[in-house]
Amino acid sequence: MKTRWSEVAAWRDRLAQADLSGVATGLSPQGLQEAVNVAVHALNDRALEAVAAQPGTPYGRAAVVTAGTTPTAALEWLALLLGRGSEVVWKHPEAQPGLAPLVRALAGGLPLNTTDDRDVVAEANVVIAMGSDAAVADIRRGAAPNAVVHAHGHAWSCAWITGAALGADEAVPADFRDPWGRLAADAALHDTRGCLSPAVVFTPLPLEQAVDALAEAMERAQARWPIGEVHPGEAAMIRARRAMARVVGAKRSGEGWSVHGLTLDHVTAHGLPRSLAVVHAPDAETAARTASQWGAALSTVGTDDPDSAPIWHRAGATRICSTGRMQRPPLDRIHDGVRWVTQTYRAISIEGFTVVAEA
Amino acid sequence: MTPDLRAWTGPDRVLAQRIAAFIDGSLRGSAPENFSALALDLHARQAERCPVIASLVEGPVRTWTDIPAVPVDLFKTLPIGMVDPVDAATTFLTSGTTGAGRGAHRLRSTALYDHGAVAWARRCLAAWPTRSVNLLLDPSHHPESSLSHMVALFAEDSAWFLGPEGVHAAGFTAALADRPAFVGATAFALAEWLEDHEPDPLPPGCTLMVTGGFKGRVHRLDADDLYTAARRVLQPAHLVTEYGMTELSSQFWASPDQPYAPPPWLRALAVDPHTGAPCPPGQPGQLRLFDLCNLDGSLAIETLDEGTVLPDGRVKLKGRLTDAPARGCSLTVEEAWQARRRT
Numbered sequence: 001m002k003t004r005w006s007e008v009a010a011w012r013d014r015l016a017q018a019d020l021s022g023v024a025t026g027l028s029p030q031g032l033q034e035a036v037n038v039a040v041h042a043l044n045d046r047a048l049e050a051v052a053a054q055p056g057t058p059y060g061r062a063a064v065v066t067a068g069t070t071p072t073a074a075l076e077w078l079a080l081l082l083g084r085g086s087e088v089v090w091k092h093p094e095a096q097p098g099l100a101p102l103v104r105a106l107a108g109g110l111p112l113n114t115t116d117d118r119d120v121v122a123e124a125n126v127v128i129a130m131g132s133d134a135a136v137a138d139i140r141r142g143a144a145p146n147a148v149v150h151a152h153g154h155a156w157s158c159a160w161i162t163g164a165a166l167g168a169d170e171a172v173p174a175d176f177r178d179p180w181g182r183l184a185a186d187a188a189l190h191d192t193r194g195c196l197s198p199a200v201v202f203t204p205l206p207l208e209q210a211v212d213a214l215a216e217a218m219e220r221a222q223a224r225w226p227i228g229e230v231h232p233g234e235a236a237m238i239r240a241r242r243a244m245a246r247v248v249g250a251k252r253s254g255e256g257w258s259v260h261g262l263t264l265d266h267v268t269a270h271g272l273p274r275s276l277a278v279v280h281a282p283d284a285e286t287a288a289r290t291a292s293q294w295g296a297a298l299s300t301v302g303t304d305d306p307d308s309a310p311i312w313h314r315a316g317a318t319r320i321c322s323t324g325r326m327q328r329p330p331l332d333r334i335h336d337g338v339r340w341v342t343q344t345y346r347a348i349s350i351e352g353f354t355v356v357a358e359a
Numbered sequence: 360m361t362p363d364l365r366a367w368t369g370p371d372r373v374l375a376q377r378i379a380a381f382i383d384g385s386l387r388g389s390a391p392e393n394f395s396a397l398a399l400d401l402h403a404r405q406a407e408r409c410p411v412i413a414s415l416v417e418g419p420v421r422t423w424t425d426i427p428a429v430p431v432d433l434f435k436t437l438p439i440g441m442v443d444p445v446d447a448a449t450t451f452l453t454s455g456t457t458g459a460g461r462g463a464h465r466l467r468s469t470a471l472y473d474h475g476a477v478a479w480a481r482r483c484l485a486a487w488p489t490r491s492v493n494l495l496l497d498p499s500h501h502p503e504s505s506l507s508h509m510v511a512l513f514a515e516d517s518a519w520f521l522g523p524e525g526v527h528a529a530g531f532t533a534a535l536a537d538r539p540a541f542v543g544a545t546a547f548a549l550a551e552w553l554e555d556h557e558p559d560p561l562p563p564g565c566t567l568m569v570t571g572g573f574k575g576r577v578h579r580l581d582a583d584d585l586y587t588a589a590r591r592v593l594q595p596a597h598l599v600t601e602y603g604m605t606e607l608s609s610q611f612w613a614s615p616d617q618p619y620a621p622p623p624w625l626r627a628l629a630v631d632p633h634t635g636a637p638c639p640p641g642q643p644g645q646l647r648l649f650d651l652c653n654l655d656g657s658l659a660i661e662t663l664d665e666g667t668v669l670p671d672g673r674v675k676l677k678g679r680l681t682d683a684p685a686r687g688c689s690l691t692v693e694e695a696w697q698a699r700r701r702t
Contacts, residue, residue, distance in 0.1 A: 236683060
């Protein structure tokens with residue numbers, strides 16, 4: 001099967017230059033542009049070359065099914081599947097095609113189709129399913145019996161912030177490289193939706209100090225990347241958490257953002273758009289123990305305390321990174337506990353044979 | 360029947376007496392006092408006794424719509440109401456399948472709850488049952504289920520055919536026999552029964568009650584489809600729907616094509632979910648419920664449901680707010696059902 005890495009690179013470059021006005025994703029125009037910039041940056045030449053060098057056989061036909069929460073989540077999957085040589089169909093949410101029409105229009109000769117018809121998964125050799133656990137289970141039922149289904153269901157992420165300064169990182173926007181700015185930039189991308197977004201911030205700092213510092217950074221982030229659409233249920237949940245903070249902690253808010261200082265007993269792992277729950281924990285062990293009790297899969301922990309990595313790993317986190325990088329990950333990484341790029345091709349292991357020379 | 364209010368003492372007994380009088384009087388068409396006056400006094404007492412409710416007061420409370428409503432999510436981790444856990448004679452719990460804890464509604468007595476629930480159900484049901492056969496949890500094994508508690512009030516002769524693993528179809532069918540009954544079911548239990556057990560029509564004269572929400576974590580039932588299937592297959596003499604919550608002490612009743620009717624001691628207010636400000640009349644919004652019967656809990660509850668409040672106080676319920684997490688007594692059944700479909 002013919003690989004198409006150069007065509008993928010050209011498609012990426014067209015996407016980087018694309019006019020995104022008129023693309024309805026629920027994000028603000030600035031928020032969408034930043035999300036696309038980040039996605040395109042991850043598909044840089046060096047990263048694509050490294051992935052292309054991995055041995056493996058492409059699937060004939062692939063289906064990528066995405067949720068509406070992170071409009072650019074499909075791009076890296078599409079790039080790698082197309083680059084390997086697979087035919088790809090992107091099944092986007094029915095009510096929200098988002099970037100799909102534009103991405104399809106820019107695809108040139110790449111064998112990429114887009115649709116809102118869930119039945120396309122029945123024709124695929126490999127299905128990449130993203131979304132809620134319910135949606136993923138439904139997709140799995142619709143796949144062909146012999147298809148390979150890679151499911152990426154509900155997961156959540158959190159941050160552990162001690163206030164330590166981190167080294168320079170070109171991937172983090174220049175004026176958001178302070179400890180709290182990095183976190184606000186993480187929260188701003190995709191409006192805090194998606195499994196890599198910080199839902200809860202643990203800190204050993206005094207709660208009021210942390211809440212104030214994060215509030216200032218959230219205000220900066222709102223000015224740079226204004227929030228997009230907030231759904232009624234999300235808004236109601238934000239007000240409910242505000243009420244909780246009023247009872248047990250501290251609350252700060254501005255247009256489009258809120259920070260709620262809570263206690264360990266009163267916080268839940270529920271990501272809400274541009275709304276962060278901050279919790280004082282005396283140490284990373286306590287924070288990690290709390291996080292591990294919430295049941296849902298812990299994906300990413302963003303932190304300025306690399307020494308805490310083993311603690312978070314024991315708590316179930318599958319990716320630990322510096323703040324500012326939570327939603328700006330490298331292309332080849334562990335995602336949901338697996339090296340996801342390997343799910344874009346068919347690997348094989350041939351073992352246990354002894355070659356006997358014919359007499 | 361006059362409720363036994365001895366569980367309450369002092370000013371709480373006085374409030375209980377006023378609430379009981381409001382229930383009886385309002386059903387006769389002559390409430391002894393204004394809803395707002397009683398609501399304000401009840402709120403003042405709850406704010407005095409419950410630090411959580413007190414801390415939610417942000418401005419002057421001049422009328423019932425000013426009373427701060429406790430978001431249902433807070434019940435999961437905060438003590439709401441006037442009853443310490445050790446003093447609770449009854450504790451109703453919300454469905455606990457999210458891993459985020461279960462909301463608790465603690466009562467010193469169910470006397471007011473029972474009095475109001477029976478009185479309003481008698482008003483709303485076309486025929487008062489002499490027995491009930493239910494696709495609901497058995498309240499003797501699940502005293503935390505407010506729904507089962509309510510249905511158990513309707514008839515002494517009652518039977519229960521729902522467990523954590525789902526519907527007990529054989530026993531349920533046998534218990535129905537050929538006599539009229541009140542048949543209570545959550546939406547997902549009814550859907551399972553219809554889909555998986557090919558039931559016969561109900562005996563003549565049965566009232567079928569559907570409750571519990573249609574939006575699950577795994578899939579969403581279409582209410583109209585379910586009602587149509589129920590009418591076609593089960594042919595109940597009466598099909599009614601009920602809307603209640605663990606955190607409440609009173610219930611809305613309706614028929615499938617009608618808005619939900621609250622009793623006179625329960626009012627709804629639609630608010631903008633983004634701001635909490637009341638919606639203009641006739642516009643849908645997030646529902647806040649004000650239940651005078653909630654003496655021991657919180658008079659005012661903020662739901663995550665969406666609806667339109669009509670001028671006569673009835674509510675056109677639209678379901679969960681977009682992107683609000685699912686909850687309700689249907690979920691346990693839904694998950695058990697879904698688990699079996701996967702195997």
